[in-house]
Amino acid sequence: AIQHRLWPEIEKTVQIQVSMAKMGIGECGSGWQLFAEDGEMKMYRREEEVDGMVVDPLKAVHIVKGITGHEVCHHFFNPQYRYDWETTLEHMTVLETISEDTLVFLQTHKRIWPASQRDGLFWSHIRKLPNEKDRDGPDIWTVVNNSTDHPDYPPNNGKCVRVFLTVCLLCQTTVDPPKEGTSLTRDNLSCKITYCSVVNPGGWAPASVLRAVYKREYPKFLKRFTAYVKNQTKNKPIMF
Numbered sequence: 336a337i338q339h340r341l342w343p344e345i346e347k348t349v350q351i352q353v354s355m356a357k358m359g360i361g362e363c364g365s366g367w368q369l370f371a372e373d374g375e376m377k378m379y380r381r382e383e384e385v386d387g388m389v390v391d392p393l394k395a396v397h398i399v400k401g402i403t404g405h406e407v408c409h410h411f412f413n414p415q416y417r418y419d420w421e422t423t424l425e426h427m428t429v430l431e432t433i434s435e436d437t438l439v440f441l442q443t444h445k446r447i448w449p450a451s452q453r454d455g456l457f458w459s460h461i462r463k464l465p466n467e468k469d470r471d472g473p474d475i476w477t478v479v480n481n482s483t484d485h486p487d488y489p490p491n492n493g494k495c496v497r498v499f500l501t502v503c504l505l506c507q508t509t510v511d512p513p514k515e516g517t518s519l520t521r522d523n524l525s526c527k528i529t530y531c532s533v534v535n536p537g538g539w540a541p542a543s544v545l546r547a548v549y550k551r552e553y554p555k556f557l558k559r560f561t562a563y564v565k566n567q568t569k570n571k572p573i574m575f
């Protein structure tokens with residue numbers, strides 16, 4: 336197949352993001368602080384600033400029963416579900432379909448007072464990865480989103496400030512085999528979800544406002560998104 340202009344960048348970014356997502360919090364370098372916990376969900380952040388702007392990297396680990404990594408990534412990647420779970424979205428369009436596993440999105444997020452409204456333009460790539468730990472086990476699935484440019488939508492030329500983001504959703508499914516002679520059900524499934532994100536707000540916003548927004552929005556987002564996937568899949572055949 337002919338290579339797309341973004342292919343080399345996608346390949347490199349996916350490798351870097353997946354290897355970082357696989358590292359435990361301890362290995363990921365020091366400075367991670369647990370800032371939210373809810374049942375199996377643990378959210379960590381590092382306080383970092385770039386040119387005086389808060390860009391706190393975020394790493395969340397969540398274990399959800401009854402769904403697979405493919406189902407989680409499928410609902411995260413596909414545009415048709417996004418308005419159902421992404422509450423901060425005001426508008427979303429797919430600017431480019433590079434291939435069936437790679438899209439370019441333009442999203443405007445609802446304004447968060449007192450900061451100005453933000454938009455994001457990024458490529459999004461979904462990929463199945465071999466399960467190195469257990470060759471017969473279910474595959475690992477990932478979605479990586481990374482800011483990019485588009486000739487028709489230069490940053491900051493309208494009402495929105497352009498954010499710069501890198502996001503990695505990495506999902507590892509575990510199957511607890513059912514008792515002899517009983518068939519596999521969703522009760523035998525669990526999925527370890529690692530969500531890593533770095534969002535540079537693009538233009539100045541008060542550090543206190545940004546940190547309060549992140550503290551409120553990220554836990555809400557991951558809980559709402561995973562509950563959405565459980566609800567969407569509960570009466571459907573398992574998608575491995």
Ligand SMILES: CCCCCc1ccc(-c2ccc(S(=O)(=O)CCO)cc2)cc1[C@H]1C[C@H]1c1ccccn1
Binds near residue numbers: 447450540549
């Ligand atoms: C003054 C606020 C400046 C930053 C606003 C902003 C913009 C984009 C984003 C963002 C963009 C994409 C993604 S995603 O994971 O790729 C999914 C696809 O939508 C995720 C989060 C976040 C935030 C920050 C609100 C914070 C916030 C946190 C979780 C959800 C929504 N908002």
